Amino acid sequence: MRLHRNLCFAVIDGLTQIFNDHQYADKVIQQLLKRDKRWGSRDRSFVAETTYDIVRWKRLYAEIAEVKEPFDRDNLWRMFAVWATLKGLKLPDWKYFENTPTRKIKGRFDEWSKIRAFRESIPDWLDTMGETELGEALWTKEIAALNTQADVILRVNTLKTSKDQLQSELFDLDIETEFLKDYPNALKLKERTNVFTTEAFKNGYFEVQDASSQLVAEFLNVKPGMRVVDACAGAGGKTLHIAALMENKGQIIALDIYANKLQELKRRARRNGAHNIETRHIDSTKVIKKLYDKADRVLIDAPCSGLGVLRRNPDAKWKLEPQFLDNLKQTQQDLLQQYSRMVNVGGQLVYATCSVLPSENQNQIEAFLKSESGAPFSLIKDQTLLAHTSGFDGFYMALLERKP
Structure with missing residues (x-):
């Protein structure tokens, strides 16, 4: 494969925005792909996949290239040279690649790949936490799987x-x-x-929608005619699936704290022909209180670390911080405590995350069931979906029932 200057420049520009301006990779790449109308599908694929690749392996490539953040453009070109060399590509005779030590790059790759945190290109604190929560053998397999490219x-x-x-x-x-x-x-x-x-x-x-994500709505056991609350609906991927499973019969109330996401859900619902969805913006606690004891089914697709979906959001591991994760866990428990009150007697609740960490999953359910709010509930079943066994995203789902 021959490297083309305009495509490589697009990648460098994208990496500058992602690494230095801390923009989200998917949004940056979305804009990059609109840069030149003459680009064909191969060109766009090169820009997107190369950018994601270097984001995914940032720590490893930076170590091999011997550069440190914040990365100036020369640093980024050195990281690009590492990527190209490891892919077996011939570097063009451009000034950016002058004196690139090809043999040294391969040697340093072999050296740093012996250390998991560098081999899988993750922060030390995250590597330690993953091993603590899942055990060394399981974490080693899982983080390797989460660094592969996701299927469509x-x-x-x-x-x-x-x-x-x-x-x-x-x-x-x-x-x-x-x-x-x-x-x-x-x-x-x-x-x-x-x-x-x-x-x-x-x-x-x-x-x-990833295959693992598609199992969440199925886990909810919805039937036509029910009243269902999707409590953290976002832009509605799972809401739309629930509507299809309910055959457009009954009522789905889609809640979220972000009004703009609910607008996107409305647009997608029109395209999908889903007519039984009502959106409600959570702008006060009254929105939740009005639904106490009213829902046959409640889905809490909780905000989480997103570790299970690193294959499609590789920049997430660079945005995560221990304190942020601690705050997320508190939010998850708060949502369980508050939103569970919407479930009617005999109704069911699904708590789901796209994380593989027990502290965000099983531990949250255990804590909830031991609390006063969780006393009326019993755990029917739960399931952990791991990327290295399923081949798809990492997810967790727990089905709870409110006892009569």
Whole structure:
């Protein structure tokens, strides 16, 4: 593969925004891909995947390149040279790559790869915490899996089409997909491509949603005609899945503290043909109190560290800090204490996170059940989804029932 100057410059510009301006990688890459209308799919793929790659391996590449933050542009070019060398690419005769020590790079890679925190390119504190919570063997496998590139998984919108019909329609566009065993509404792309430009997406026939994430709505045991509360709905990925499972019958109340996310949910619901969703902005405690004892099902898709989705958000590990994680755990318990009160007698609650840490998952459920608010609830079942065993994102789900 030959390196093209304008594509490489785009990557360097993107890394500057992500590392030095602390912008979110997905937003930066979204903007980068609009830079040049002449770029084809291969060009856009190079920019996106190379940027993500260097973000993912920031610590390792910086150590090999012998550069430290904050990175100036020369530092970033050195890290780019490390990436290209390790990929086996020939460096062009550009001034940015003068005196690049190719053999030294490979030797330093072998040297630093012996240490897990460098090999997996994560902060020391996170490596220590992961080993403490999961054990050395399990953490070593899991963090390695979380550093692989995520597959593109579609969730078929059964309000508008079927899995067979969608697969056939995409096949006609030269987009090949395959079924996934035990994931009833999932299609996996055989090759990465931009599915958002297809008429099938514009018509609301599918959403892009990881296979593990698709299991959360299934875990909630919803049925048509129920009143369901999605208490941390965000932009509504799981809300839309719940609507499909309920066949547009009954009521879904989508709550969130961010009004702009609920606006996005409304837009997506229109495209999906989901008509049983009502959005409510949590601008005071009254919004929650009005729903006390009113819901057959409540989903708390809690804010979390996001460690389970590092494959698609590799910059998250550089934004996390121990104090922030402690605050998150307090928020998670607060949500369980408050939002559980919306469940009616005999109703059920699902607590879910996209984290693999027991302190955010099982420990939170145990603490809740021992509390006064948790006394009326019993744990029906829980499930931890690990990336190294499933091949998909790391998730946790617990199903609780309010006893009569």
